[in-house]
Amino acid sequence: MSKTKDNKMEKIVSLCKRRGFIFPSSEIYGGFASCYDYGPLGVELKNNVKKAWWKTMVQENSDVVGLDSSILMHPKIWEASGHIEGFTDPLVDCKSCKRRFRADHLLEGRGIKPDLEVQREAPLDLTTIKCPECGGELTAPRTFNLLMKTYIGPVEDESALAYLRGETCQGIYVNFPNVLESQRLKLPFGIAQIGKAFRNEITPGNFTFRTREFEQMEMQWFCKPETAAKYFEDWRARRMNWYLKLGVDKDALRWREHAAGERAFYAKAAWDIEMKFPFGDGEWKEVAGVHNRGDWDLSRHSKFSGADLSVRDEVTKEKFIPYIVETSDGADRATLAFLVNAYEEVETRSGDDEAKHETEVVLRLHKDLAPIKAAVLPLSKKEPLSAQARAVFDRLKTRWQCQYDETGSIGKRYRRQDEIGTPYCITVDFETGTDQAVTVRDRDTMQQDRIKVAELSAYLTEKLAA
Amino acid sequence: MSKTKDNKMEKIVSLCKRRGFIFPSSEIYGGFASCYDYGPLGVELKNNVKKAWWKTMVQENSDVVGLDSSILMHPKIWEASGHIEGFTDPLVDCKSCKRRFRADHLLEGRGIKPDLEVQREAPLDLTTIKCPECGGELTAPRTFNLLMKTYIGPVEDESALAYLRGETCQGIYVNFPNVLESQRLKLPFGIAQIGKAFRNEITPGNFTFRTREFEQMEMQWFCKPETAAKYFEDWRARRMNWYLKLGVDKDALRWREHAAGERAFYAKAAWDIEMKFPFGDGEWKEVAGVHNRGDWDLSRHSKFSGADLSVRDEVTKEKFIPYIVETSDGADRATLAFLVNAYEEVETRSGDDEAKHETEVVLRLHKDLAPIKAAVLPLSKKEPLSAQARAVFDRLKTRWQCQYDETGSIGKRYRRQDEIGTPYCITVDFETGTDQAVTVRDRDTMQQDRIKVAELSAYLTEKLAA
Numbered sequence: 001m002s003k004t005k006d007n008k009m010e011k012i013v014s015l016c017k018r019r020g021f022i023f024p025s026s027e028i029y030g031g032f033a034s035c036y037d038y039g040p041l042g043v044e045l046k047n048n049v050k051k052a053w054w055k056t057m058v059q060e061n062s063d064v065v066g067l068d069s070s071i072l073m074h075p076k077i078w079e080a081s082g083h084i085e086g087f088t089d090p091l092v093d094c095k096s097c098k099r100r101f102r103a104d105h106l107l108e109g110r111g112i113k114p115d116l117e118v119q120r121e122a123p124l125d126l127t128t129i130k131c132p133e134c135g136g137e138l139t140a141p142r143t144f145n146l147l148m149k150t151y152i153g154p155v156e157d158e159s160a161l162a163y164l165r166g167e168t169c170q171g172i173y174v175n176f177p178n179v180l181e182s183q184r185l186k187l188p189f190g191i192a193q194i195g196k197a198f199r200n201e202i203t204p205g206n207f208t209f210r211t212r213e214f215e216q217m218e219m220q221w222f223c224k225p226e227t228a229a230k231y232f233e234d235w236r237a238r239r240m241n242w243y244l245k246l247g248v249d250k251d252a253l254r255w256r257e258h259a260a261g262e263r264a265f266y267a268k269a270a271w272d273i274e275m276k277f278p279f280g281d282g283e284w285k286e287v288a289g290v291h292n293r294g295d296w297d298l299s300r301h302s303k304f305s306g307a308d309l310s311v312r313d314e315v316t317k318e319k320f321i322p323y324i325v326e327t328s329d330g331a332d333r334a335t336l337a338f339l340v341n342a343y344e345e346v347e348t349r350s351g352d353d354e355a356k357h358e359t360e361v362v363l364r365l366h367k368d369l370a371p372i373k374a375a376v377l378p379l380s381k382k383e384p385l386s387a388q389a390r391a392v393f394d395r396l397k398t399r400w401q402c403q404y405d406e407t408g409s410i411g412k413r414y415r416r417q418d419e420i421g422t423p424y425c426i427t428v429d430f431e432t433g434t435d436q437a438v439t440v441r442d443r444d445t446m447q448q449d450r451i452k453v454a455e456l457s458a459y460l461t462e463k464l465a466a
Numbered sequence: 467m468s469k470t471k472d473n474k475m476e477k478i479v480s481l482c483k484r485r486g487f488i489f490p491s492s493e494i495y496g497g498f499a500s501c502y503d504y505g506p507l508g509v510e511l512k513n514n515v516k517k518a519w520w521k522t523m524v525q526e527n528s529d530v531v532g533l534d535s536s537i538l539m540h541p542k543i544w545e546a547s548g549h550i551e552g553f554t555d556p557l558v559d560c561k562s563c564k565r566r567f568r569a570d571h572l573l574e575g576r577g578i579k580p581d582l583e584v585q586r587e588a589p590l591d592l593t594t595i596k597c598p599e600c601g602g603e604l605t606a607p608r609t610f611n612l613l614m615k616t617y618i619g620p621v622e623d624e625s626a627l628a629y630l631r632g633e634t635c636q637g638i639y640v641n642f643p644n645v646l647e648s649q650r651l652k653l654p655f656g657i658a659q660i661g662k663a664f665r666n667e668i669t670p671g672n673f674t675f676r677t678r679e680f681e682q683m684e685m686q687w688f689c690k691p692e693t694a695a696k697y698f699e700d701w702r703a704r705r706m707n708w709y710l711k712l713g714v715d716k717d718a719l720r721w722r723e724h725a726a727g728e729r730a731f732y733a734k735a736a737w738d739i740e741m742k743f744p745f746g747d748g749e750w751k752e753v754a755g756v757h758n759r760g761d762w763d764l765s766r767h768s769k770f771s772g773a774d775l776s777v778r779d780e781v782t783k784e785k786f787i788p789y790i791v792e793t794s795d796g797a798d799r800a801t802l803a804f805l806v807n808a809y810e811e812v813e814t815r816s817g818d819d820e821a822k823h824e825t826e827v828v829l830r831l832h833k834d835l836a837p838i839k840a841a842v843l844p845l846s847k848k849e850p851l852s853a854q855a856r857a858v859f860d861r862l863k864t865r866w867q868c869q870y871d872e873t874g875s876i877g878k879r880y881r882r883q884d885e886i887g888t889p890y891c892i893t894v895d896f897e898t899g900t901d902q903a904v905t906v907r908d909r910d911t912m913q914q915d916r917i918k919v920a921e922l923s924a925y926l927t928e929k930l931a932a
Contacts, residue, residue, distance in 0.1 A: 017648070020531075031540075040531035040649055071662065150615060154668065
């Protein structure tokens with residue numbers, strides 16, 4: 001792994017903490033279990049990511065509806081889904097140093113993509129691999145279930161056992177009949193959901209890339225079996241376009257098809273959108289997936305619940321179980337991808353005296369994603385500028401998340417806003433009282449427009465409109 | 467409890483399922499543990515409730531910032547907060563029928579408000595109370611901890627024990643220093659958060675009013691001790707205004723001060739906003755709370771973490787632990803409150819032939835909360851109306867959550883939209899091709915305006931603007 005890549009990631013993690021995007025969870029207690037908290041800027045950014053996804057997937061598609069199912073669900077759902085039997089990681093322990101590793105990760109380090117479906121039948125063959133930390137001998141791999149358990153009710157026994165959902169899509173499948181009926185829908189249609197999921201990962205890591213608690217953005221498209229392959233291609237294109245439209249560099253993204261042995265046995269097709277992140281081995285890493293799941297999910301839930309989840313073909317009158325094309329994105333992972341992609345160091349571009357350092361950070365976040373849309377900066381803390389600037393701020397804040405900053409030189413304040421990706425800085429100066437106008441600076445073009453205060457909302461509406 | 471009230475609640479629950487606001491979770495598996503899922507309309511409504519809260523609390527207040535902390539946190543946080551020792555319900559079992567009850571609820575049925583702080587020292591006195599179901603003898607009350615447990619990592623032992631957060635505010639307290647520093651804040655300021663919390667309630671119930679998994683909207687205001695009483699009154703007024711501004715009837719809301727024995731021992735003051743719900747005993751029930759928590763939270767986390775959570779007075783230079791004024795609202799409970807408050811049955815008001823029933827439901831939701839902002843209804847399914855209506859819909863959907871409905875009589879379609887609270891119905895008729903205009907019907911005033919298609923977005927922007 002290259003030093004440069006590591007440096008970039010370190011800088012991003014440091015920026016995230018320093019400016020309040022992302023903090024380690026429970027930090028005053030020494031942190032906890034690779035959990036992270038989104039700070040004041042991070043929660044705005046992540047909410048904007050979720051909002052952008054919802055707008056594209058639900059609001060703008062009359063054939064996709066939303067859902068918000070609970071995290072706690074009937075435990076039988078996880079039997080039907082195959083998670084209780086098969087949602088496992090193969091773990092090995094070093095007999096010398098007692099460290100624990102994922103066997104599949106060790107194999108991948110040797111360039112072998114193990115078939116995780118097969119390893120449920122027979123353990124992975126690790127005979128030639130030693131502990132990467134101390135060179136010691138490794139135990140045979142044992143499977144470890146990733147579902148996190150809890151207990152409902154006062155007695156902690158089998159009958160009270162429940163799971164934190166391992167994926168949000170199961171909540172969609174079991175609601176298929178209720179949504180179909182209540183919305184008077186006909187195939188094809190989609191159900192979209194954003195929500196938390198939990199996996200007892202043994203090796204979480206790389207900041208918010210892999211965590212035990214994470215948020216998914218999933219859409220399940222229900223269609224006739226013979227149309228699934230076509231819709232699969234449609235949704236692939238649409239999901240890739242979403243990342244491109246929100247400003248991720250085309251060259252930073254690629255498609256990867258799952259190898260035959262890698263995908264779930266029921267999957268008809270499975271492709272990942274991958275991006276290069278500046279951490280770990282520097283290799284391409286999954287940010288999203290599109291899967292043709294066939295009739296597996298609804299068939300299984302029909303069988304395990306006894307409910308008839310088939311639909312009737314309007315022409316032939318024959319009953320069939322719909323096929324499902326799934327799009328799966330991570331809200332945390334997408335947020336990290338946008339942050340990494342937006343991070344840029346530039347030569348100093350504000351000429352004031354305080355600009356002694358030579359590089360500045362500009363977070364070139366898409367306007368829809370930027371946590372703060374506009375900052376109001378009075379050239380002086382004193383009246384009448386202060387009152388004029390407050391009045392501008394008070395008008396804008398009813399429409400957008402804005403900041404008011406009056407401390408430090410104007411150059412320093414521009415840099416502060418550039419570093420958090422604010423697209424517009426609005427300067428209230430000594431002319432404002434005379435011409436009733438302010439200067440609006442564009443983060444990317446550095447262009448400065450003189451805009452009448454009365455026309456500022458309209459100006460920003462046009463600039464910020466999605 | 468009156469029959470009428472029960473009927474109203476039954477009708478609302480039925481409407482919620484039939485139209486896709488709220489479904490029982492895991493319904494095809496027979497439901498699960500009083501969990502509920504928000505359907506296509508419910509997720510929009512609840513998201514709008516959360517958005518309205520965030521806008522009022524964060525976006526419009528330059529001295530309140532947001533946060534999104536993780537559900538899994540360091541277990542020591544729950545020792546510091548007092549939850550592991552004191553977050554308990556007193557339970558009794560009937561020795562005859564084996565049913566389980568909350569002792570405090572049984573006492574409340576006798577008009578006694580038990581002091582739950584005191585019962586941790588000595589059990590509640592239930593000697594004269596018998597089982598309300600069978601009249602059998604009850605066991606002595608035993609305490610039962612409400613925190614839900616899980617395990618992180620492969621071994622399920624004490625060292626791997628973690629809790630699902632029982633309240634979101636603890637995530638705010640432990641992030642106090644990170645937020646303070648990263649946002650360059652000075653007292654007083656607030657930190658606001660929306661997120662899931664979990665409580666192993668023994669007696670959940672009344673639809674989504676009391677559930678084991680629920681979503682909180684909490685704001686913690688950090689201030690100098692001597693100012694806390696003043697801010698407490700400010701925030702009380704602001705929280706009540708929020709419900710009023712969003713359309714809840716003034717007479718349906720009231721304040722109730724906690725009795726001395728009822729509130730936590732560290733609380734300086736505690737008031738609830740109560741509303742009458744049409745279920746159970748028909749009594750006033752808590753929808754929100756405002757609490758002056760003193761320096762309890764930051765003192766405890768200072769002590770348990772070893773971190774110095776005090777701040778320095780800018781004038782006197784003395785260090786002190788800030789006081790906290792908390793506002794606590796439930797996203798699910800507020801959603802239910804808005805639904806109940808909006809539900810109205812009216813005499814039939816659409817004169818078409820299909821209107822054979824005499825009453826219709828109008829959900830008079832505030833425009834900011836309505837799940838669907840506008841419905842586009844072509845008078846005929848055929849061309850050219852269909853293409854004209856689609857064009858109108860496609861323009862509006864980029865701005866608002868809209869519906870397109872072409873099935874059934876226009877009266878039936880109006881009723882469908884009234885029942886889900888859609889503020890504007892837009893009819894595309896046989897004149898539209900000629901005058902390039904549509905008819906916009908207002909849900910509440912029933913007024914119909916003829917609006918040019920080119921001016922429709924501007925018209926709705928003005929009508930729907932918050």
